[in-house]
Amino acid sequence: MRSRLRTFARAGVVAGGLGLAMIAATGVSHAYAHDGGDPSSAGCAGRATTVESATVENAHSAFGTIELRYSAACHTVWARLTLDHTQPACGNASAGYACAGASVIRDDDGRRYGCTIHQGQSQCYTPMVYDKGMTSFAEGAVDRAAGMADVRTAAY
Template identity: 70%
Template structure:
């Protein structure tokens, strides 16, 4: 597979292109906390994750102006019960962030005993991204998607 790399001015503008896949920019797949990008970040879009019985949580699209990155934070209204295996009968809750221009996406999972998770980041200077949250429940799938930012 042929790869081409372009680095302009160091951090923030590095890009690696691979034939047939989405672009990989600086910070793609990185942790918002360990990179420092979470410091000063704001919630730019949010949506209520709901099904026919009502709200089960909130999905947020977080954004760092300093790093030009976005990520999703999923928060449940209650601590997650058993999930993710055949005996539980339900999939665990997931948050997703997706960059619109190339579809690059990362996810996080809320496991039993937890209420929150956040995804790795996508770089999105000059682009847009959205967040989506999904939770499997006895009353059906609860889901929501934020507007793009």
């Protein structure tokens, strides 16, 4: 009987340790107010400003602009990617290219939201991340016949 209890106790310690290791490895980020919200419907986009931007380009071509948008009223940021031309066929094997997209990433905990520009469109914006007292950045990626481009803004 004693050896069975000892075996169960050891199994509990191992299982508990694995659980803590899994929690530490996943790096779960804290969700703040407005995390994942739509800037327009939340009323945060009205007086927002572009605080950082970068040209999405490679050695051969410029494709558009990635912006980090900031709302002082909501203390949030989001990414907006605007292409110079509408997105051609993308996202499947016959197109041969991935669709352009943007991400906003909060530096403090890595929380990330993204958006995709589908065929025929030229712009997308991501959901928001709360940013008061923290920093975040925007990233944009384009895949075209002229090559790939992946760029990020400075953090704000």
